Amino acid sequence: MSDIIGYILIIVGILFDIFGCIGLVRFPDVYNRLQASTKCVTLGTILLLVGVAVISGLGATSAKAIICAVFILITSPTAAHAIAKGAYASGVKLWENSVVDKYAEESKK
Amino acid sequence: MRRLIYFVLAFIIWMLLTWQLDAQVIIAGLIVSVIVALLFHEILPKEYRVFISPVRMFWALVYVPVFFYYMIKANFDVVYRALHPKMPIKPGIVKIKTILKTESGITALANSITLTPGTLTVDLTDDGDPASRETFLYVHWINVKSDDVEQATEFIARRFEWFLKRIFE
Incomplete structure (x- = not known):
């Protein structure tokens, strides 16, 4: 039973990873791409790790998997934040159809 | 107080990662956790409450x-x-x-x-x-x-x- 649940979690995680990658290819600029990659890849990878933990049962493997999931949850948005800020600082423009850019307006003042 | 909390946290994570109750493992974990808590408590979050x-x-x-x-x-x-x-x-x-x-x-x-x-x-x-x-x-x-x-x-x-x-x- 726990095998089946684990495999379902792994399959759903892989699906989210794939959709995140499709978003990464399709979205127009670096910020939108970060949105897709951060959200989908974080949840997809966490589901993968939880699936591994469910299959292997209580033990060394599942403890490591859960700790990895927690660290991914903390580090992934932080990394995205750093990349976005770095991209903005090095002059990467927003997509031409973007509606508002408060950041540029504020930093000009 | 903050050092103590980070020591306990580091030790718990160490024990979960190694997952064995061996004297060698526990002693190594204690030493490493003490070093981490003493050296790095300043850069860890201040809101330990x-x-x-x-x-x-x-x-x-x-x-x-x-x-x-x-x-x-x-x-x-x-x-x-x-x-x-x-x-x-x-x-x-x-x-x-x-x-x-x-x-x-x-x-x-x-x-x-x-x-x-x-x-x-x-x-x-x-x-x-x-x-x-x-x-x-x-x-x-x-x-x-x-x-x-x-x-x-x-x-x-x-x-x-x-x-x-x-x-x-």
């Missing part, structure tokens, strides 16, 4: 399912926008303000915003006025509904601030 206060712990536990609900919602949102042939996005960077004051609280808010529907924290700044000490966050929003500071805050940050205030402040 969240680890010892039961009330804060309770709210942190309540926050986990709420957070995962928004995270899963965010994923379906991104999948919808990525697979839709016309790609219904309307991106932009908006400014929001937060009532949170502590470093850990603002970090948790920024990370929560990044992982939830359509938003990504780009930068944060204070308004330079030491009396009010308000912090502003610049958020990249994939589907801008309002570029007004107050309204954007209402859409993006309110649902988390209520919890994070109880956990970190």
Whole structure:
């Protein structure tokens, strides 16, 4: 039973990873791409790790998997934040159809 | 006090990672945890109360399912926008303000915003006025509904601030 649940979690995680990658290819600029990659890849990878933990049962493997999931949850948005800020600082423009850019307006003042 | 808490945390993580009750492993873990707690307690978060206060712990536990609900919602949102042939996005960077004051609280808010529907924290700044000490966050929003500071805050940050205030402040 726990095998089946684990495999379902792994399959759903892989699906989210794939959709995140499709978003990464399709979205127009670096910020939108970060949105897709951060959200989908974080949840997809966490589901993968939880699936591994469910299959292997209580033990060394599942403890490591859960700790990895927690660290991914903390580090992934932080990394995205750093990349976005770095991209903005090095002059990467927003997509031409973007509606508002408060950041540029504020930093000009 | 802070050193003690970080020592215990480091030791618990060590024991979970090694997963064996061996004298060698425990002694090595104790030594490493002491070194980590003594050397790095200054760069670790200053709001250690969240680890010892039961009330804060309770709210942190309540926050986990709420957070995962928004995270899963965010994923379906991104999948919808990525697979839709016309790609219904309307991106932009908006400014929001937060009532949170502590470093850990603002970090948790920024990370929560990044992982939830359509938003990504780009930068944060204070308004330079030491009396009010308000912090502003610049958020990249994939589907801008309002570029007004107050309204954007209402859409993006309110649902988390209520919890994070109880956990970190």
